[in-house]
Amino acid sequence: MQGSAQANDQLIISDDPYHPANHICTLCRSFYNLGWVTGTGGGTSIRKGPHIFIAPSGVQKELMQPENIFVLDYATTSYLRKPPVLKPSACTPLFMAAFDMGAGCCIHTHSQWAVLVTLLVERDAAQKGEKLEDTCFEIEKIEQIKGIPQGRRKQGMLGFFDKLRVPIIENTAHEEDLTSSLEAAMDRYPDTYAVLVRRHGVYVWGDDVQKAKTQAESLDYLFRLAVEMRTLGLPWTTS
Amino acid sequence: MQGSAQANDQLIISDDPYHPANHICTLCRSFYNLGWVTGTGGGTSIRKGPHIFIAPSGVQKELMQPENIFVLDYATTSYLRKPPVLKPSACTPLFMAAFDMGAGCCIHTHSQWAVLVTLLVERDAAQKGEKLEDTCFEIEKIEQIKGIPQGRRKQGMLGFFDKLRVPIIENTAHEEDLTSSLEAAMDRYPDTYAVLVRRHGVYVWGDDVQKAKTQAESLDYLFRLAVEMRTLGLPWTTS
Amino acid sequence: MQGSAQANDQLIISDDPYHPANHICTLCRSFYNLGWVTGTGGGTSIRKGPHIFIAPSGVQKELMQPENIFVLDYATTSYLRKPPVLKPSACTPLFMAAFDMGAGCCIHTHSQWAVLVTLLVERDAAQKGEKLEDTCFEIEKIEQIKGIPQGRRKQGMLGFFDKLRVPIIENTAHEEDLTSSLEAAMDRYPDTYAVLVRRHGVYVWGDDVQKAKTQAESLDYLFRLAVEMRTLGLPWTTS
Amino acid sequence: MQGSAQANDQLIISDDPYHPANHICTLCRSFYNLGWVTGTGGGTSIRKGPHIFIAPSGVQKELMQPENIFVLDYATTSYLRKPPVLKPSACTPLFMAAFDMGAGCCIHTHSQWAVLVTLLVERDAAQKGEKLEDTCFEIEKIEQIKGIPQGRRKQGMLGFFDKLRVPIIENTAHEEDLTSSLEAAMDRYPDTYAVLVRRHGVYVWGDDVQKAKTQAESLDYLFRLAVEMRTLGLPWTTS
Numbered sequence: 021m022q023g024s025a026q027a028n029d030q031l032i033i034s035d036d037p038y039h040p041a042n043h044i045c046t047l048c049r050s051f052y053n054l055g056w057v058t059g060t061g062g063g064t065s066i067r068k069g070p071h072i073f074i075a076p077s078g079v080q081k082e083l084m085q086p087e088n089i090f091v092l093d094y095a096t097t098s099y100l101r102k103p104p105v106l107k108p109s110a111c112t113p114l115f116m117a118a119f120d121m122g123a124g125c126c127i128h129t130h131s132q133w134a135v136l137v138t139l140l141v142e143r144d145a146a147q148k149g150e151k152l153e154d155t156c157f158e159i160e161k162i163e164q165i166k167g168i169p170q171g172r173r174k175q176g177m178l179g180f181f182d183k184l185r186v187p188i189i190e191n192t193a194h195e196e197d198l199t200s201s202l203e204a205a206m207d208r209y210p211d212t213y214a215v216l217v218r219r220h221g222v223y224v225w226g227d228d229v230q231k232a233k234t235q236a237e238s239l240d241y242l243f244r245l246a247v248e249m250r251t252l253g254l255p256w257t258t259s
Numbered sequence: 260m261q262g263s264a265q266a267n268d269q270l271i272i273s274d275d276p277y278h279p280a281n282h283i284c285t286l287c288r289s290f291y292n293l294g295w296v297t298g299t300g301g302g303t304s305i306r307k308g309p310h311i312f313i314a315p316s317g318v319q320k321e322l323m324q325p326e327n328i329f330v331l332d333y334a335t336t337s338y339l340r341k342p343p344v345l346k347p348s349a350c351t352p353l354f355m356a357a358f359d360m361g362a363g364c365c366i367h368t369h370s371q372w373a374v375l376v377t378l379l380v381e382r383d384a385a386q387k388g389e390k391l392e393d394t395c396f397e398i399e400k401i402e403q404i405k406g407i408p409q410g411r412r413k414q415g416m417l418g419f420f421d422k423l424r425v426p427i428i429e430n431t432a433h434e435e436d437l438t439s440s441l442e443a444a445m446d447r448y449p450d451t452y453a454v455l456v457r458r459h460g461v462y463v464w465g466d467d468v469q470k471a472k473t474q475a476e477s478l479d480y481l482f483r484l485a486v487e488m489r490t491l492g493l494p495w496t497t498s
Numbered sequence: 499m500q501g502s503a504q505a506n507d508q509l510i511i512s513d514d515p516y517h518p519a520n521h522i523c524t525l526c527r528s529f530y531n532l533g534w535v536t537g538t539g540g541g542t543s544i545r546k547g548p549h550i551f552i553a554p555s556g557v558q559k560e561l562m563q564p565e566n567i568f569v570l571d572y573a574t575t576s577y578l579r580k581p582p583v584l585k586p587s588a589c590t591p592l593f594m595a596a597f598d599m600g601a602g603c604c605i606h607t608h609s610q611w612a613v614l615v616t617l618l619v620e621r622d623a624a625q626k627g628e629k630l631e632d633t634c635f636e637i638e639k640i641e642q643i644k645g646i647p648q649g650r651r652k653q654g655m656l657g658f659f660d661k662l663r664v665p666i667i668e669n670t671a672h673e674e675d676l677t678s679s680l681e682a683a684m685d686r687y688p689d690t691y692a693v694l695v696r697r698h699g700v701y702v703w704g705d706d707v708q709k710a711k712t713q714a715e716s717l718d719y720l721f722r723l724a725v726e727m728r729t730l731g732l733p734w735t736t737s
Numbered sequence: 738m739q740g741s742a743q744a745n746d747q748l749i750i751s752d753d754p755y756h757p758a759n760h761i762c763t764l765c766r767s768f769y770n771l772g773w774v775t776g777t778g779g780g781t782s783i784r785k786g787p788h789i790f791i792a793p794s795g796v797q798k799e800l801m802q803p804e805n806i807f808v809l810d811y812a813t814t815s816y817l818r819k820p821p822v823l824k825p826s827a828c829t830p831l832f833m834a835a836f837d838m839g840a841g842c843c844i845h846t847h848s849q850w851a852v853l854v855t856l857l858v859e860r861d862a863a864q865k866g867e868k869l870e871d872t873c874f875e876i877e878k879i880e881q882i883k884g885i886p887q888g889r890r891k892q893g894m895l896g897f898f899d900k901l902r903v904p905i906i907e908n909t910a911h912e913e914d915l916t917s918s919l920e921a922a923m924d925r926y927p928d929t930y931a932v933l934v935r936r937h938g939v940y941v942w943g944d945d946v947q948k949a950k951t952q953a954e955s956l957d958y959l960f961r962l963a964v965e966m967r968t969l970g971l972p973w974t975t976s
Contacts, residue, residue, distance in 0.1 A: 055480075057473075058403070058477065058479075058480045059403065059406040059473040059474070059476035059477035059478045059480060060406060060477075061406060061477070061480075063404070074848065080469060080472070080473060130403055130480070131404060132480065132483060132484050132487065135401065135402075135484060136484070136487055136488070136491065136493075139488065139491075139493050140491065140493070143493065158371055161908070161936050162852065162936050162937075163778070163847060163852075163908060163934070163936060163937035163938060164847055165773070166780060167776040167777060179910055180908055180909070180910050180936075180937075181910060189404060191400070192419070193418055193419050207376060209813055213456055215491050218417075219400050219401050219402060219784055220401075220402035220419075226766065233797070234776040234777050234797060235776070236776075237775045237776035238775065238776035238777075238778070240775075241772075241775045241776060241778075241847070244849060245849050245852060245853070247487070247491070248849065248964070249853070250491060250857065251490060251491065251968060252853065252856075252857065252964070252967060252968065254853075254856050254857070254860065267610055294719075297642070297715045297716065297718075297719045298642065298645040298713070298715035298719060299645060299712050299716075300642055300645060300716070300719075319708060319711070319712060337730070354700035369641060371719065371722060371723050371726065373642065374641075374723060375723070375726055375727070375730065375732075378727065378730075378732050379730065379732070382732065394711070430658055431658070432642060432657055432658050432659060456641070458639050458640050458641060458658075459640075459658075460641060486726070486730070489728060489730060490730065509905060536881070536954045536955065536958045537878070537881065537884040537951040537953075537954035537955035537958060538884060538951050538955075539881055539884060539955070539958075546738050558947060558950070558951060567878075607881060608881055608958070610958065610965065611963060613879065614962070614965055614966070614971075616970065617966065617971050618969065618971070621971065627796075668838060669878070669880060669897055670897070671896055671897050671898060695880070697878050697880060698879075698880035698897075699880060713957075717796060725965070725969070729969065
């Protein structure tokens with residue numbers, strides 16, 4: 021019931037700066053400064069035990085307060101706490117797909133470097149006559165690739181000589197409609213911790229908040245580097 | 260009378276950080292960090308009930324204090340408060356045009372991305388032999404477009420498959436002389452919440468401060484993305 | 499005598515944040531964040547009545563403290579205060595040339611946009627077979643030009659339709675050796691408030707600190723815009 | 738013994754902000770903001786007398802605390818203090834190579850400008866049919882070069898007319914395997930205070946923390962400038 025869901029403030033009130041309701045606010049402020057959540061775009065969600073904490077839709081992410089946070093019961097996907105007035109994030113089903121993969125945190129950015137990378141891959145595919153459905157961003161032999169894990173089925177991080185592949189799915193009119201193609205990409209790329217969305221941004225997740233955040237940073241570093249490389253006529257892969 | 264107008268300090272003294280006189284100062288500090296109001300350029304105005312609050316002309320926007328704010332009576336456009344020494348913003352009639360459209364806040368930036376977009380559209384028009392008077396910036400199929408409202412006559416935001424159009428007007432020697440062409444652009448594009456000024460910057464408004472600010476951010480994101488796309492040879496529209 | 503010059507701490511101790519010794523430190527911190535004084539480069543000097551306050555050479559500008567500031571007597575150019583250990587700025591004679599023109603503050607930056615503009619003008623001159631001695635940076639019909647004054651002999655700022663000209667002098671092995679060519683440029687361009695130094699940076703001055711700072715910001719905005727315009731193939735002037 | 742090594746907290750607890758354990762944390766926060774240590778990349782080490790202080794591997798550099806710092810005995814290279822859980826930096830042998838050259842501080846960044854410079858030199862060498870083993874980054878006649886020392890065997894800084902050469906070594910799968918080629922580069926370029934690592938980043942060292950930091954800033958300024966110059970078709974050297 022929404023009435024009781026509104027009352028569950030004990031779920032989001034804590035003196036601990038790493039309590040998810042506080043942590044999401046801190047993260048969103050720094051993501052704003054990185055240009056990832058400009059103009060209410062993007063979002064972040066943390067799982068802690070049975071609870072999912074989610075930033076609301078349509079708010080200025082850098083000014084968000086713990087009382088703005090939605091809390092879901094992961095098992096039933098029902099709301100344990102709903103802030104009055106605010107709308108839940110349209111990314112909610114996408115975040116849930118990441119939690120179903122075992123993630124502890126999921127970050128969605130509108131980074132311009134992510135968007136540009138998807139546009140460049142789109143043009144490359146068109147020029148080679150390839151289908152968009154099969155596209156992914158590929159880069160290799162850059163040290164920062166070592167900031168990305170090998171995958172769920174393996175221990176450790178990618179190596180310098182490994183090729184990083186991030187699948188790209190097509191954008192849809194409504195964000196929640198991305199869920200099935202996101203899940204399909206997760207199936208096709210079972211070791212990926214990120215999915216790019218064409219002309220939209222990227223979803224990155226990790227086993228915990230620190231891993232999700234540092235993986236999101238490493239990927240954004242690689243996306244920006246890739247754009248600069250393209251401007252200078254440098255190839256992303258050598259093979 | 261200017262004497263009494265100078266004395267009306269109660270109009271700008273408040274402990275509330277969201278009082279317009281305080282809020283304009285906070286906004287201008289963050290706009291400075293975004294590169295929107297470099298070197299005293301740009302400005303911001305908020306309407307609250309019968310009063311219009313306006314940042315002065317020619318001051319360092321990031322250092323502005325509430326006592327620097329001008330207050331106008333919206334109905335009569337006469338000054339209720341004038342800070343001594345300072346000059347009212349040359350943008351005042353342009354801000355008033357936005358308030359006449361129902362805006363609660365209007366933001367004027369000199370963002371370099373906005374200026375570059377107007378220059379690129381100018382060159383495109385010249386190459387196609389089109390008249391400058393009819394130019395507008397057009398972009399489509401970028402998620403961030405959903406941060407811009409459909410227009411005054413409709414509820415809700417633009418969709419991913421909608422084309423965003425921002426009209427561009429020609430700059431004039433004196434800022435106040437932009438008023439008639441700004442109003443003409445508002446007439447031609449009744450659903451726009453922004454007007455670009457060639458070689459100058461952009462005016463963005465919204466129903467309230469949050470909407471004006473987040474719309475200005477979404478537009479600036481799109482302007483910068485558009486410039487990067489052009490550098491990489493990527494088209495803004497697919498049709 | 500250096501002994502007594504070291505003791506004159508009353509010249510740089512003040513609770514007033516706008517006292518020159520404090521103000522230079524605040525300015526240098528923000529200039530560092532703008533990328534103007536990276537790695538001890540650049541500098542700032544303020545004249546207040548008979549005294550000239552100058553940031554030292556070779557220090558981290560963002561960490562500078564009032565006790566690091568040199569104080570000169572303007573009339574005699576002798577040091578009234580010398581911090582022990584530190585070296586006076588090699589820019590000192592260049593700052594003095596600006597004060598001789600009536601400036602109240604002079605700012606020297608190593609901005610990469612300033613350096614790139616001088617390189618682009620150098621190549622343009624070579625391609626046209628022009629002599630480097632006569633080169634200056636020219637841009638017109640950009641609103642931000644209105645942030646630059648018309649000149650010492652006229653009241654008010656440049657207009658939108660005026661052409662901004664900033665002379666460029668050749669760099670020398672030793673910074674103090676720039677003085678005569680800086681003064682020659684001031685003679686040739688009696689209305690300029692700035693001189694670019696090829697492959698080095700820019701000197702900007704103004705009647706007071708606020709004017710020098712906002713003019714330096716407006717110029718840096720124009721230098722960066724000019725570089726972006728060149729990347730996009732857009733001309734700086736239309737004539 | 739790791740047990741006692743964990744207990745040596747007196748080595749990293751100090752009220753002095755310039756104590757190496759505190760200073761490394763402050764430096765890493767600012768390096769994060771410069772984009773040098775994104776996503777746990779990069780690192781920093783300071784020598785103070787007989788002790789070497791090193792940031793750990795795999796942590797968020799901007800959130801690091803003094804208790805996260807490893808301390809080594811320089812003479813024996815054995816750990817005097819090991820934070821529980823954390824792993825020592827894989828850069829440790831590389832930092833030690835710099836200390837063996839007499840450095841007081843060594844900084845390792847993943848700066849994108851450093852990476853791009855190594856890629857551009859790689860392509861230039863391929864186009865000229867030169868061997869990668871002999872490549873170095875060369876730039877001349879840029880004022881900021883004066884922020885780099887002439888070398889260990891000479892007093893003072895490089896001059897404006899000197900050519901800066903920074904050797905580039907090839908990256909390896911494991912960071913510690915860079916040690917022998919780093920040392921070989923130090924032998925071939927006995928006056929260098931920095932070595933670029935292809936597709937990876939840069940190692941910069943200096944006689945003390947201030948020198949290492951300001952030299953790292955000057956180099957990064959030159960790397961970024963070099964990338965912008967290449968985008969604009971401007972050569973790095975004139976000979």
